Structures are given as C-alpha cells and as structure tokens.
Amino acid sequence: MIYDASTFDLPIRIKTDLCVIGSGAGGAAAAAVAAELGLDVVVLETGPFVPPSVMNQREEDMMPALLRANGSQTTTDGRCTIIQGRALGGSTVHNTNLCKRIPDAILDEWEETRGMKYLPRSRWEEIYQQVEAALDVSPIESHRVNHHNQLFQRGCEALGWDSGGLLHNRNGCVESGFCSLGCSYDAKNNAAKIYVPRIVEADGQIFTHCQAVRVLHRDGKAYGVEAVALEPTTRRSMGSVTIEADQVCVSASATGTPAILLRSDIPDPSGETGNRLTIHPALVAAGEFDKPVRGWEGIPQSIASSEFLDFEAAHPPQDAGDAARARAEEVGHRTWLIPVFAHPMSTATIMPGWGKEHRRLMERYDRMAVFTAMVHDRSHGTVRPSGELDLDIEWSPAEPDRRELLFGLARTAELLFAAGAKRVFAPHRPLIELEPGDSLSPLHDIDLTTGAIDLNAVHPMSSVPMGDDPSNAPVDSRGKHHHIDGLWVADGSLFPTSIGGPPQLSIYALGVHVGQSIADL
Amino acid sequence: MSEEEAKSPEDSEEANGDGLLHMTRRKFLWLTGAGVVGALAVGRFGCYSTEQWEGQVLARWEAHTMAAAALALIPDEPGRWPTEGPTPWEVAANVDRYLSGMPQAMLREIRGMFVLIEQGTLLGCGIRRFTRLPAAKRLDVLLTIRDRGEMFALAFEGIRALCYVGWYQDDHTWQRLGYDGLMIQREGPPAVPTPEQSAPYQELVAEPGAVPRGVL
Numbered sequence: 001m002i003y004d005a006s007t008f009d010l011p012i013r014i015k016t017d018l019c020v021i022g023s024g025a026g027g028a029a030a031a032a033v034a035a036e037l038g039l040d041v042v043v044l045e046t047g048p049f050v051p052p053s054v055m056n057q058r059e060e061d062m063m064p065a066l067l068r069a070n071g072s073q074t075t076t077d078g079r080c081t082i083i084q085g086r087a088l089g090g091s092t093v094h095n096t097n098l099c100k101r102i103p104d105a106i107l108d109e110w111e112e113t114r115g116m117k118y119l120p121r122s123r124w125e126e127i128y129q130q131v132e133a134a135l136d137v138s139p140i141e142s143h144r145v146n147h148h149n150q151l152f153q154r155g156c157e158a159l160g161w162d163s164g165g166l167l168h169n170r171n172g173c174v175e176s177g178f179c180s181l182g183c184s185y186d187a188k189n190n191a192a193k194i195y196v197p198r199i200v201e202a203d204g205q206i207f208t209h210c211q212a213v214r215v216l217h218r219d220g221k222a223y224g225v226e227a228v229a230l231e232p233t234t235r236r237s238m239g240s241v242t243i244e245a246d247q248v249c250v251s252a253s254a255t256g257t258p259a260i261l262l263r264s265d266i267p268d269p270s271g272e273t274g275n276r277l278t279i280h281p282a283l284v285a286a287g288e289f290d291k292p293v294r295g296w297e298g299i300p301q302s303i304a305s306s307e308f309l310d311f312e313a314a315h316p317p318q319d320a321g322d323a324a325r326a327r328a329e330e331v332g333h334r335t336w337l338i339p340v341f342a343h344p345m346s347t348a349t350i351m352p353g354w355g356k357e358h359r360r361l362m363e364r365y366d367r368m369a370v371f372t373a374m375v376h377d378r379s380h381g382t383v384r385p386s387g388e389l390d391l392d393i394e395w396s397p398a399e400p401d402r403r404e405l406l407f408g409l410a411r412t413a414e415l416l417f418a419a420g421a422k423r424v425f426a427p428h429r430p431l432i433e434l435e436p437g438d439s440l441s442p443l444h445d446i447d448l449t450t451g452a453i454d455l456n457a458v459h460p461m462s463s464v465p466m467g468d469d470p471s472n473a474p475v476d477s478r479g480k481h482h483h484i485d486g487l488w489v490a491d492g493s494l495f496p497t498s499i500g501g502p503p504q505l506s507i508y509a510l511g512v513h514v515g516q517s518i519a520d521l
Numbered sequence: 522m523s524e525e526e527a528k529s530p531e532d533s534e535e536a537n538g539d540g541l542l543h544m545t546r547r548k549f550l551w552l553t554g555a556g557v558v559g560a561l562a563v564g565r566f567g568c569y570s571t572e573q574w575e576g577q578v579l580a581r582w583e584a585h586t587m588a589a590a591a592l593a594l595i596p597d598e599p600g601r602w603p604t605e606g607p608t609p610w611e612v613a614a615n616v617d618r619y620l621s622g623m624p625q626a627m628l629r630e631i632r633g634m635f636v637l638i639e640q641g642t643l644l645g646c647g648i649r650r651f652t653r654l655p656a657a658k659r660l661d662v663l664l665t666i667r668d669r670g671e672m673f674a675l676a677f678e679g680i681r682a683l684c685y686v687g688w689y690q691d692d693h694t695w696q697r698l699g700y701d702g703l704m705i706q707r708e709g710p711p712a713v714p715t716p717e718q719s720a721p722y723q724e725l726v727a728e729p730g731a732v733p734r735g736v737l
Contacts, residue, residue, distance in 0.1 A: 001725065001726065001727035001731070001733075002725050002726045002727060003727045003731065003733050007729060007730065008733075009732075012736060013736070013737040014733060014734075014735045014736055014737065015735045015737055016735050040734075040735070042733075042735070049726065051722040051723075052712070052722070053712075053722070055712075056703070056705065057703040057704060057705055058690070058703065059690060060615065060618065060619050060686070060690035063619075064619060064621065064622055069623060069624055069627055070619060070620070070622065070623055072623070072627065078675045078678070174704075174709065174710040176704040176705075176709075177704070178703075178704060184704075184705055184712035185710060185712060196725065197721065197725060200725045205733050205734060205735075207733070233577075233621055233622060234621070234622060235622045235624075236625075244737070292699060294699075296700065343700075344689040344694070344695060344698055344700055345685065345686055345689040345690050347689075348685035348686075348688070348689040349682040349685050349686060354594040354595075354660075354681055354684075355594060355595070355596060355597055355598065355599070355660075356597040356598070358685075359595075359597060359603075362689075362697070362698055363697060363698065365698040365699060365700060366698060366699030366700065367699075386626055387625075387626070389624070389625070390624050390625065390626045451674060451675070451678075
C-alpha cells in the first residue's frame with residue numbers, strides 16, 4: 001500500500017528485505033520486479049502521491065507538486081535549470097512520454113570501455129522488450145501531430161533535413177497539451193500508473209513524503225536507510241524513519257543518488273561517484289509566425305530531427321583511426337532538434353526583458369513556435385550533498401559542448417525561418433532578434449559563461465556510472481556496488497555516458513535489470 | 522591630572538549646568554545622531570504598511586519588496602499598472618504560494634535577494650529603501666544591481682522571474698496572449714476524477730492511521 005510518512009507516529013523503525021530509494025522509472029521498476037520475485041519491499045519517495053484526479057493543469061500548483069524546487073532547480077551558478085520530478089513516479093509523471101532505445105554505437109562503446117558483462121546486447125533487448133510491452137510503447141499517429149510539430153516538420157522538409165515521428169507511452173490521449181503538468185486524463189503509462197500498482201499488488205509498501213538521508217552500512221555491508229518524514233507543505237523534517245534492510249537500492253535520480261552515496265561515505269576508489277554528471281543541455285529559439293501556432297495544444301513533442309545527431313561519428317570504436325577520431329570532434333554530430341513549448345508562466349520567465357519589451361513578446365505567444373537543440377554532452381559536472389536534505393549541482397559546458405550548443409541554436413533559428421517564421425528570437429540578454437536573411441553569427445558568438453542565455457536540461461544522468469572494473473566504476477553492470485555488499489543503484493546515474501535521447505525507457509529497463517539481479521542474488 | 526582637568530570643554534558645560542535642557546553639546550550631538558540613525562533605521566527597516574498579509578513564506582517586508590518590484594518591472598512603464606491582471610500585492614501573494622516548500626537553501630538565497638533589493642540603494646549611497654522609491658527609480662535600482670554582474674545579476678533575474686510567476690499564473694492575464702487556459706475548464710473530454718477511473722488509485726492508498734508492516 002501507499003502510506004504518507006508524514007502521518008506516521010515518529011520516530012519509526014521498520015524491517016524489510018529491500019529498501020528502494022526513489023519511485024521514478026528506475027526505482028519503481030526495480031521495486032515491482034523484486035517484489036514480484038518474492039522480496040519484501042519498502043519504497044521511499046520524497047514527494048507526494050499526486051493522482052490524476054488532483055492534477056488541475058495549473059502551472060503554479062502542479063510545478064510545486066511535481067517538480068524538485070518547484071521547477072526552479074538550477075546549477076549552483078544559476079545558469080542552467082535542471083527539471084526533475086519529486087512525486088510518486090518521479091519524472092515519468094511530468095515528462096513528455098518519449099521512448100527511445102540507446103543507440104548501438106553507444107552500447108558498443110560501453111562494452112568496449114566498461115565491460116558490461118551482465119548487460120550484453122541480448123540482455124538489453126530482453127529488458128527493452130519487457131518495458132516496451134509494460135508501457136505499451138507505440139508510434140505517435142500522424143493525425144496526432146499538432147500544428148507546432150507540423151511547422152517543425154515543414155522546416156525540416158524545406159531544408160532537406162532528416163525528421164521523423166517518435167514513439168510514446170500513452171493510451172487514451174485526449175491531446176490536452178498539459179503533459180508537463182501531469183495528465184488529468186490518466187493517459188500516461190508512467191511509473192505511477194504501470195509499476196506502482198504492481199508494487200502494491202505484490203505486497204510492497206511505499207512511503208511518500210519520506211526522504212532518504214543516508215545509507216547505513218558497516219564492515220562493507222549495507223544494513224538499512226536513515227530517512228526522515230517530511231511535512232507536506234514546508235517539506236521540513238518531522239522525525240526519523242529508519243529502515244532495516246539487507247538490500248538497499250538507490251534510485252533517487254542522477255542527482256539524488258550520488259548525493260546520498262556521498263553523504264553516506266560510501267567508498268569509491270574510482271572517484272567517479274558524483275563526478276561524471278551529464279545533463280543533455282539545451283538552448284531554445286522562438287519564431288514568430290503570421291498565423292496562430294497555439295503550440296500548447298496537442299501532444300507537445302511528436303516529430304524530431306536527427307540530422308545533426310550522428311552516433312556512429314560521435315562514438316568511433318576504440319581502434320578507430322585518426323580520421324575517425326578527428327571526425328568525432330567535429331561539430332554537428334551531437335545535436336538533437338525537437339519542438340518544445342511551455343504554458344504562459346514558464347514561457348514568461350524564459351523570455352528576456354521586462355516592461356514593454358517583455359509584454360510585447362508575450363503578446364506574440366500564440367503565434368510563436370519554439371524549437372530546441374539538445375546536446376548529447378560530454379562535459380562532466382558534479383553533484384554534492386548539501387546538508388541533510390539538499391544537494392548542489394555544478395555543470396558548465398567544456399569547449400566542444402559549447403560549440404555544439406551554439407551550433408544547435410543556430411540550426412533552430414534556421415529551421416524556424418525555413419518553417420515560415422518572420423522573426424526569430426533567442427532568449428539572450430539583451431534579446432537577439434533576427435529576420436529572414438540575417439546572419440546567424442550573433443548566435444555563434446554568444447558567451448555561455450556569462451549567464452547571458454539560460455541553459456535548460458531535463459535528463460541528468462551518468463553520475464554513478466556502471467562498469468565491471470572496480471578501479472574505474474563504483475557499481476557493476478548489474479547495478480551492484482563494488483565496495484558495499486547489499487547496495488545497488490537503479491536509475492539514470494548508471495549510464496556511463498549521456499545517451500543522446502530521452503532516457504526514460506532505458507531507465508525503466510535498468511530498473512527491471514537491477515530488480516531481477518537483486519532478487520536473483 | 523585631576524578628574525576635572527581631564528574633562529573636555531563639553532563636559533565642563535555639563536558641569537556648569539548650561540545648555541539646552543541641561544544637555545551637553547556632545548550629548549546633544551550624540552542624541553541627534555542616534556535619532557537620525559534611528560529614523561534612518563526605521564525608514565530602512567520598519568514602518569511597512571499594515572495592509573493585511575497572511576503569507577506563509579514571505580515576511581511582510583519581503584511581500585512589499587516583491588510588490589514594489591512588480592510595479593517596476595511588469596507594466597509598460599514603471600508605475601502604470603496594467604488593468605487586466607492581479608494587483609502588485611496579489612502578485613506577491615501568488616509568489617508566496619509558489620515558494621511554499623522550496624528547499625531551505627534556495628529560500629535562504631531568495632531571502633538574500635530580497636535584502637539586496639530592498640537595501641540595495643545603499644550600494645549607490647541612497648538613503649531611501651527600495652520600497653520607498655518612486656517606481657521609475659526602483660527600476661533604476663534594479664538595473665544597477667543587474668549591471669554589477671555575477672550574483673547581483675542573478676538576483677535581478679530572480680526577482681524578474683518571480684514577477685512573471687506571480688503575474689502570468691492569473692487567468693486574467695491570458696486573454697492578451699491568445700491563450701485559452703485550462704482544458705479541464707473548457708468543453709472537452711472529462712478529466713479523470715470520474716469514479717471508475719480514480720478508483721484504482723484510491724485502492725492503492727492505505728487508510729489514514731494505518732500502520733505499515735514490519736514496524737519494530
């Protein structure tokens with residue numbers, strides 16, 4: 001059952017076989033599989049349970065209910081916003097349901113560099129198939145492509161760029177366009193809808209408003225989790241919740257998981273825990289059209305372009321020659337282009353300026369298309385715990401990623417013009433406004449280090465990268481920690497690198513993989 | 522040297538009983554100075570209007586600062602408040618609700634931002650606090666803070682973003698954007714709280730007061 005820990009008689013101490021920290025794609029899948037295989041499971045979730053019946057489509061209500069720091073989580077320098085979920089189901093509750101497997105070139109590289117003996121390609125195929133069946137993954141039908149995405153496709157066709165439809169995990173979608181605020185129509189086949197009922201059905205227990213602080217361990221063996229119940233409104237600690245468990249699986253996301261491991265003084269001779277964060281940074285440009293676009297209507301993202309996303313070029317084999325290595329460093333192989341749109345409050349905070357300038361920009365809201373360039377990044381950021389409940393994230397683009405980001409921003413502008421935009425805006429301070437035929441060089445000249453333009457990210461990953469050699473990885477390819485028995489990781493932290501596309505499907509798959517590995521032990 | 526010899530001329534006056542209300546010049550100057558400092562302190566830190574404030578996160582002075590910043594940043598011209606949306610005070614209340622539950626570290630940063638803005642006129646040797654300035658002057662102060670760069674610029678971006686969080690969450694501001702608002706309020710498919718759809722979720726939730734299994 002689902003219990004609200006803020007209603008417990010505190011302090012409380014509970015014994016179970018497996019404690020899973022986090023209920024997002026990785027944690028929920030791992031918990032469901034392990035519970036179904038016979039383990040007694042307790043899942044700890046920091047956020048609330050927000051069922052569709054209380055999702056009211058209002059940004060000011062749903063962002064605080066569903067997102068970390070109410071949607072305002074940033075890197076410590078404030079220059080990159082990192083959106084992550086903090087509700088039962090994690091980020092799968094507010095994401096846009098895109099499903100994409102990890103490309104072969106990346107899996108090849110991981111096998112070459114990290115071993116991956118417990119996760120050969122055959123195993124990936126097996127767990128992907130399980131998850132795709134569970135989530136009912138299907139192509140987004142062409143009649144569901146909204147006007148905003150049609151403009152994107154039109155631009156790609158005009159430029160001769162590759163574009164195509166995407167896969168999603170929705171059933172009964174009414175195309176409301178409010179996916180990022182949770183689905184009031186329960187059409188998302190997310191972790192709360194698919195895996196949470198399985199956990200409960202298998203007699204697992206879920207504690208919401210319960211934040212894990214540290215993993216308890218001694219003599220190289222995990223023996224539980226120290227957590228606190230949170231007051232639902234202020235989110236301050238109300239008292240301790242101690243879980244005694246022989247197995248602990250940390251699935252608190254690529255930011256939360258390393259913070260907990262580091263706060264717990266979990267040994268890691270490789271030094272990789274919390275030091276290899278990647279985020280898929282993105283920049284956006286907006287185009288103004290003569291006729292209404294109404295980008296908030298319908299499925300937000302149904303078409304994307306991989307014209308500048310060449311995994312084979314970006315990930316040459318280890319024995320590749322100099323030419324292939326040089327090509328991998330060229331710009332234009334690591335950018336994914338896709339439409340993106342936000343409701344008014346979020347849009348207004350991104351739009352630069354104030355007063356009249358800002359109001360004039362917002363008056364064009366219904367005639368705007370917004371395209372984003374998301375980069376398959378290589379720069380490594382860090383995550384550190386901050387006090388008992390918070391964490392600090394640092395990430396800034398190294399030169400290759402900086403060049404790729406600005407290259408991508410220029411391509412979004414090019415694409416908007418090709419789609420028919422009469423004006424393109426980059427949300428730079430001061431505003432960069434371009435008209436058809438203008439040089440795109442102002443976009444290439446942006447200095448990303450000064451905070452003149454906001455970076456956005458929604459895919460933190462690779463902060464506890466798996467690998468079979470304990471000297472260069474904290475966990476193996478089962479998700480099992482190399483140095484603490486009974487300690488596991490099951491979330492996007494495990495990816496050895498960024499993966500260049502929406503990660504939810506692969507995180508679910510890793511959850512299934514780790515859950516089975518725990519139960520098999 | 523005797524004690525009397527060590528006295529300054531002002532002290533001698535006191536001994537003579539001369540001066541206003543038996544006050545020495547030094548004491549007079551000291552009290553005057555203290556009075557000015559006190560008045561400045563009250564002017565700087567006190568005397569906020571008694572308009573009702575029931576915020577959960579923002580203190581009254583922070584709400585005043587929020588509303589004052591909104592009046593500078595949201596209108597076409599500072600001080601000429603648009604008619605279609607919430608009042609500046611309502612913007613502050615909207616922001617207060619939005620901030621509820623923020624991580625403590627972030628709330629500390631936000632409080633620092635409000636101190637910087639409200640008392641930021643000191644950076645330019647200004648006497649009056651931010652909320653006591655005319656709207657146009659407030660914008661000047663905010664831009665001065667922004668132009669100092671780094672964390673100051675982030676503070677400006679922070680207050681700017683909060684203004685729009687408080688303004689554009691109000692339904693009345695949407696018509697100008699061509700935004701037709703919430704789908705659940707329009708004609709269309711019903712949202713989920715139909716009994717047959719919400720029931721499966723309710724069945725997953727333990728009864729209030731239920732004790733989990735495995736309690737030691």
